[in-house]
Every structure is written in structure tokens, then in C-alpha cells.
Amino acid sequence: MSYTGPGFEPPQPRRPRRRVLTVALAALASGGLLGWGVYAAVGGSGKDGTPEGASVSASGPASGATRTPSPSGGSTSPSAGDGGPGATSPSASAPAASGALKGKVVVIDPGHNPGNFRHTSEINRQVDIGTNRKECDTTGTSTDDGYAEAEFTLDVAHRMRTLLEARGATVKLTQDDDRPFGPCIDERARIGNDAQADAVVSLHADGSGTGNRGFHVILPGTVRSGAADTRAIVGPSRDLGERIAGHFVRATGSAPSNYTGGGTGLVTRKDLGGLNLSTVPKVFIECGNMRDSKDAALLTSGAWRQKAARGISDGIVSFLRG
Template sequence: MSAPRRAVPALLFGLLLGGSAGGCTAEPPPPSTVAEPPAMTSAAAEPAAARTPVVLLDPGHNGGNARARGMVNRLVPDGRGGTKACNTTGTSTTTGYPEHAFSWDLAQRVRALLSEHGITVVLTRPDDSGVGPCVDERGAAGERADADVVVSLHADGSAPDNHGFHVAYAEPPLNPAQSGPARVLAATLRDHLRDAGFPVSTYIGRDGLSPRSDLAGLNLSTRPAALVECANMRNPAEAALLSSPEGRERYAAAIAAGIMSFLTWW
């Protein structure tokens, strides 16, 4: 991966992370990493053409996973020297609304909102009726797409009394994209979801952020990547919100705003 377009200003880094994420107390980048703006060599010099931002959306699971257990259970690299299952079927509400359908619908809504702002959006799967792709393929997809940002979309399945969203990022970091930009991305998404009125998780992570070492898609990403668990599908109130088009549009608006906010820095 190429060097960041600009380094994280120390104050912004601290404000976004809030010093509250479990294990997320990274120091600001050393002065040697702070990029200086290029000097204009001529009054007639023209600015370079702006690059269209590319966002990779990774809607979790897939509609055909349940009928292909042998394929989704095969082991693939986890990015930290181990292995884990290619994929899973995901969870569902108690009334049967599946996570794969939720994440697919949410991805379409986020894509539509980002596309309105001229952002190129790539998805890790073409529909909600296939199998996979495996988590290692999803982890490599950002590099293949030359993406500026990678956001994986999920909903959780926990005890019914648990509620709230959390945003996961790879920790400890394995490459430069994970050591700073991914943390800023996670915090920015957290802030926009919280500002949109969604409560942070009561059962995992801290203050809506969850550093993880066990998620292969994040471990293997060489681009800034975060995974959003929007809510607990087993909580009745959150299940009703996730199952409604209006609720999914609210999540999509907050996530798209978070992505665009991150892109203004990155």
C-alpha cells in the first residue's frame, strides 16, 4: 500500500478515538511521517486531477452459505498465522430475518448514497443468493479494487437483553493502514452512528469500538478497514429496527456519512 495521503493530525486522532477504545491508545505519528504540502514550482502550475474515491463495501455472509456447509466450513488463512472457517451463515432475528439479507440491503443503500456524491463503490459479492466469498478473499478485495476505504457490514446475534452497535478494527495492527487510518475510520463511523441516535454496545468493546485480532477480513486488509455490527438481531427492539426499510435507511445514512467524513481526511 502507498503512504497515506496525509498523516493523522495529533489533535484529530485524539478527538476521534476519545482515548476510550479498549487497547486503542496509539500515539500520534512521529514528526517524520507528517507529509508537507507540495510546493508550487510555477505560478502557471495546474493542480493534478482529483482521483475519484473508491469504497469497498463488504456485506456479511451470503444467501447460499447454508446450502454449502462443506465449502464455507473449509479452513482459510486468518491473517495471523492461523486458520478459520471460510465463512458462516450469519445470524437472524427470532422471526427469521437473516443477517445476510440485512447486510445486502444495507450495502445497496450505502452504495446509493455514496454514488450520489460521485464515489465509486465496489461490493465483495454480486448478489444475495451465492456462496462466500471466503473471509481471506474479502480481506484481499480492498487491494484488488484499489480502495481508499473498506467497510464490512454486519448485525450481531447475542443475548436478547444486549443491545447497541460496535465497530471493530484489527488490533494489534499488521501494516501501516491498520496502525492509524483504520482506527480513525472505526472512530469516525462510531461517531456518526452515535450522533444519528444509535446506542453503543452494552456487551462488547468499549464506547462503541472493538479492537479485534480474530477477524480475518480485517487482519488481511492492506487498506483502512472497519467492520460495523449495526445492532443485536436477537434484541426485540433492535430486530424491529433492522427489519424495517426505514431503520435500514437510517443506518445507511449514518454509515455513508461516516465514510465520507473519513475520506475528507484520508
Template structure:
């Protein structure tokens, strides 16, 4: 970990704008997922006044971040590939990958995850971070959860962040939570991962996103069944940005401005972690 940096606030003519205001064993069972369709994910050239903007001038030290947009656009038409069993840690196997969920209107989680990850990558790259993605398009199949973990391990990532959205059907279920491997299987899954989870939780909460009211506690969800987290030897977390079956959260996730808000908050959390 690096020494805690200083956040420089530029006073005078600069006006800061912010938009108001997420275990196995003991944790609740994760929400079910369903097959989704792809949706519009074009990035805006301009941001609306309601979009959270980031004016942070913090520059992390030289760092490598792996961004893992969950699922993939071609998974639904390749059941043989995504259902084959792969290592998932803790002497278990599980399906290579899944299709993910979608909003009631059909905007797919895979498309949301990919677009948000690209936006986070743009912000971090502008701050001098080397960003690596586990997939570079939203039309392919996989990669499997063990391969996603391997990408972070092989690149000695300073942080691995998997980006997802949930599909809970319980009435009123909403809010984000951060999942991570627990109990830890290696040193990286101990304090470094918990710190990364906390910084991401705080970044999303500061941006006005509500904590989950149906999974985990205080925005955290320790899990022992997530292959990508179990197999990671780097600080690694999974962000469930919200519930795509909640009308309000689905509306935000389905718009470019809403996805930019999520991306800015996630990028801030990662930057806080890297600055140390």
C-alpha cells in the same frame, strides 16, 4: 488522507430533518451466530417521516470504497464450501465463511447486510465515490474471508467497510460496535483504520444509534481473529450494526425505513473519513 473539508449548511428555506436520538486478547469473545432464513429487503420508493434523511452536500475527493455485506444467502446450504479452511492472518486459518444470525422472526442477517450495503452504495455513488461490492447478490455462497480482503487490496480501496449485525443472546444486549484488526499488522491498520472506525462510530451515534452495552468499549472492539480485517492492507473495519436478538433493534432492522437509517449513518461516517 485528504485535508479536512468544510461542511456546508444551507440556511433559509431548507429545513434539516433528523431522526432521534458499535479484542481478541483483551476484548470479549464475539457473540455466537446461527443459521438464518432470508427476508424481505426491497427498498422503499419513499421514506417515512421517521426515517433519518441525509442532506449533506459534502463531496469527497475521487475515492474507492469497498462495501462488504457479511455472509451470503446460499451459505446455509453449502456447508462443505463455507467450512473449508482459508488463511485468516496471524499464521491462522479459519472457516471460509459462516451463515450469520437472524432475528427471532427469521429475518436473516445476510439479507440485512446486503440491503444496507446497497443503500450505502447508492448514497456514496451519488456523492461521486466509486463503490465496489464483495458480492453482488444475496443468493450465492461466500466469498471466503480471504477473498473479501483481497478485493479491497486489489482495488486499492480508500476504505473497506464490512457490514454485519450481531446475534447475542444475553438479556438486554443491544447497540452497535466497530471491530478492527488489533494489534495492527501494517500501517493501514494503524491510524487510518482507527480514524475510519471513529468516524463510523460518530456517524452512527449522531444518528441516534446506541453504543453496544455488551461488546467492546465506547463503541470499539479491537480483534485479532477477523480474517477479513487481518488480511487487509487498506483501512478496514467491520460494523456490527446492532443485535438482531434484541426486540427493538430487530424491529428496525426488519423494515426498509430502519435499514435506510442505518445506511445513511454509515454513509455519513464514510464520507467524513474520505473528506478528511
């Protein structure tokens, strides 16, 4: 999914807040390697310097799973041998009996739908996003060898669900490949609103040019137009996004985007219906660029997807625990 459009706003200078996102390029002397560190000054780490919620973990699966081509030229979901979640499970989880997040509701929004390519007329239908009208949904992007964004987002969503349920959260997915197409972007927002979610994260992978690398988190801008009014969620959504960005770097080692966000890993948007129509804290995350071979090698790795799921989940845990 590409994020270039009229609503793009590069990050603006802000007065210092309790939680400040700092991006640092550090030389790792032992290996002579370069690494990025994104840290939340308060709440982003435990007293010992380890990521808060680090116990939210699962064994990192091996990469290199066999994928079979789909009718779209993409591929089916990774097999269990790739560390995938196995059989498809319901879109909503039952609340866990105990855990730090008992009573909390998290909605995960896996971008696009593997069946969208079969329903082009339906997903091209215009829907109201408050500021204007946009297509219901798109097919998303894919790697050069056909690994579809919709397959990637579902896989990471399943991994996140497992991690968050283990902490006691009730987890709901906006779609679980359990419908022919969609849902449309307005319905995706409505699902989170109706669930009265404590946090919503929309999962994506970008389709930018070769050489464009890294992740970025999309934050809602202040919008008050038509059905959209984001004023109440701008602050908490930024907090959520900053924490996710920091934990994502720690878990994956990936750098913030080198092509948007000015190196911060954060981008503010006012033209995304999924954010404009949300009444609960919500962000998007572009986990990497599928059209760059180096990023694609990460996105197609089951082990890396487990790290991505852990990083995003740890950020959510940090946000919900305050």
C-alpha cells in the same frame, strides 16, 4: 455474527489525538428521553454543528415491508415498497462524473451470503488468516422471526452504494447475491486490496443474547504474522471507525453496545481474517443485535436501515475528506 473469542481486546487508554471519540449520555429535557451522542472533536461535524456530509441523504422508507420466506427459513430481500433499492445491480459501480468523492474507491463488504446455508462444506473450508486458520465463511445469524443477517447486510449495502455514488465515489461490493456462496474471508480482504480502496466497511449484525443491545465498530489490532501485517492500516482504520461510530449515532439514535467495548462503541480485534489480511483502511460494524427483540425491531425496519446506511456513509465521507 458474534464477536467473542481469543482475539478480543477491550479498548485501551490512548494519548489524546486530534480526533477523540466521546460518548455522552444526555437527558433530553423536552421529551424526558435519554439519548447517546458520539462526537468526533475535529472533522465530525460542520461549523454549524450538523454532521459533515449531511447532504448524503435519501428519503427514509417506511418499515413493515412484506418478506417471503427463503428455503433456509429466513426471508428474501425487502421489496421496493420497503424503500429498498429494487432490482439487483452490478457489484461495481461506474465512477460518477462529479462529486466530492470523485476518484475515491469505497468497497462495501456485506457480511455472509444468502446462499451460504446451501454450501456448508464449502464455507466450512479452512483458510489462512495470517495468525491461524478459520472457516471460509458462516451463515450468519437472524432475528427470531427469520430475517437473515445476510439479507440485512445486502440491503444496507445497496442503500450505502446509492448514497456514496451520489457523492461521486466508485463503489464496489464484495458480493451482491451474485454467487452461490461466500466469498471466503481471505477473498473478501483481497477484493478491497486489489481495488486499492480508500476505505472498506464490512457490514454485520450480531447474534448475542437477549438484553444485549447497541452497535459496535470493530477495529484491526496490530498483527504481523504470516500473510498478515496490519501495521500500516491500524491508525487510519481507527480514524475511519471513530468517524463511522459518531455519525452512526447521529443518524440512527442508537447507543453504543452495552455488552462489549466499554460503552465506547469501539472494539479491537486480532482474530478476524477480513481485517488481518487487509492492506487498506478497513473496519467492521455490528449494527445491532438480531437476537434482542428491541434491536431486531430496528434492524427489520426499512426506515431505520436507511438511517444506518446514511450514518455509515456519512462517516466514510468524513474520513475521505479528511
